[in-house]
Amino acid sequence: MGEENISITNFLKQRYPMLLVDKVVDYNDKSTKTIKYFTNSDPFMLGHFKDFPMYPAVLLVELLAQSISFSIYKKLGTLDNIWFLSINRCHYYGYFVPGDIA
Template structure:
């Protein structure tokens, strides 16, 4: 929460396990108490794929924002998601461990990452993501150059 601007109910990273200059590992405990399980799907809850991607992106955002000296003054915006694959369902009670690796150095505020989400030894989701680091200044945003 010191790095990410997200807050409940839209904060999907519970803990950062590892953070280096080129990768981050974070986890999300999937709880039946999550609001979206009321409708996805009643009687057969499945953790929505779109929220898995968001949780992976937030994990990557921690990596990207850790590269600036004052992360509280920056946001990361999704630019692109490619090669998304959902390999297995994620259910309440599961813990997803996300690993995001930079695919190349961050240039001009653009970060490209490969993310993988695992439950135990099983890959459940993977994607390539591109995001832009943007400085927030008095309710305006400025692109890093």
Template sequence: MDIREIMEVLPHRYPILLVDKILEIQIGKRIVGLKNVSINEPYFQGHFPGFPLMPGVYILEAMAQVGGILMIKSLGLEIGKYAIVFAGIDEARFKKPIYPGDQLIMELEVVSLKRTLSKMKGKATVDGQVVAEAVLYAAARELKELKR
């Protein structure tokens, strides 16, 4: 999937759309996504001046967005009608820093897949080395439910 297809599936937009490409997808099983980390990311202005590092919360969000694409595709959810929202994070570990210029590869495998609560085990790598791992929980919500 290229960025245009990703933007058809996910409601996220700049500056929080954190997936550039889907490299592999096995419906109901696993997905591999890519994020090109650029010095132009807005969070680098403050994290940290003179020593830019990708914040852990953004790494987890990027992983969750990749998992969200797998959920939407696997559950056959109507595109543009649903958003995937975090329901929990377990066992998050950050093993190495991510710098501007890195290419973040995120792999998520389904543990359980339901609209009300899905669980995926994920890892993120740069140059073949694991930089982060987490177990992510998410739920599908109709966009209209999320509005006040």
């Protein structure tokens, strides 16, 4: 499969700059693979550490939630009354800087 960002806006309510998923690469009943291109033009990079810009970890959680939301929408056909209210035991073992792709 390969759905471009334009079609993602049909599923997700977020819009720029909070629409973080750049592309859906693959989708099936058990998994969704999305891509995010990290660039200096992301508004979040401008103020997140002057000498070593890195993507804020809290936005990585949002990116994950958007990917999961896409999966839920494709499975249920709706996102009404679906809310992510907490996350437990979230650990980061690295970081993303401009030029990275995840």
